[in-house]
Each structure stands twice: as C-alpha cells, then as structure tokens.
Amino acid sequence: MEETQVKQPPIRAAQYVRMSTEHQQYSTDNQKDTIRTFAAKHGMEIVRTYADDGKSGLNIEGRESLQRLLNDIQSGNADFSVILVYDVSRFGRFQNTDQAAYYEYVCNMANIRIEYCAVRTSAWKCHKSSGLKLFFPPFLPIFFIYSFIFSFIR
16 A cells, blocks of 8 residues: 655745844855755745844844834734744844843744754753753853853752
8 A cells, every 4th residue: 555645835934134244254145045955954935034134133223124023923914933043143142131032932922933044053952841942152151151050050
C-alpha cells in the first residue's frame, strides 16, 4: 500500500531587518538572504517585510517599521504567524530589558513567534514549560553571567 503525503501549506512569515548605518557588516540585503534561506529550510513563505534602514536599535522611537509591525500585530491585521529576524541585535538593543521582553510578549499574546535566523547555537536556551529564555552572547562579560545565574539561586 502506497502512502501519500499531504503537502502542508507554507507557514506565513514576516521578516524584520534593521541596520544602524550604511557601514555595518550586515546590510539589510545580507540579512534578507540569511532569512530567506532559513525560511525555505523551515517551510516558510515570507509575505511581509518590515525594514528600518539607518536606525539605532537602542529604542523604538524613529523605527517606523518596527512600530508598524507591532501595530499590525496588536490591531489583528498581521497575516503571518512568525517574525523572522537575522539576530536578536537586529530586533533591538534596548537598554531596558523589560522593554525588549514587552515587545516579544505582545507578539506571543497574538500567537506570533519570533525566530532569530542566524543564532542557532547552544547559547540560546528555551525551557518550554517555563517560557524562560536565556541568551548569553559571546561579548557578555563572564562576571555578569555568574551574577545573573546566582541571583536565581539565592
């Protein structure tokens, strides 16, 4: 007996790209190439692009595309179920970690997940039952990592 596989429709995805200056190593075109490869590998179709060129990631002010992305999600106008971002620094380098967590929370509450396409290492840990995510980038001083971990043990 021959089994037939039903082809699943692609997962609808939006991509968000950001570049602070034109001199950065990762242009928005390079980010899009990495995201496109990731999407193809994971059965996703990119249906929307949000791009902030020449914008700082330190805050949301002036980042019209990120604001539009979040507005589309909160208003129920998002026609995608996942946001693809090159890496966590492209989504933002928010000085207030609560602010960064809030934006991800907004997405999660709308059942839209964020996938960081270039960060696929063991440094990214997600414990699904608790929703706890820890990301320890290589540039983070080791003393900060220890103080962060031990703050939960005390």
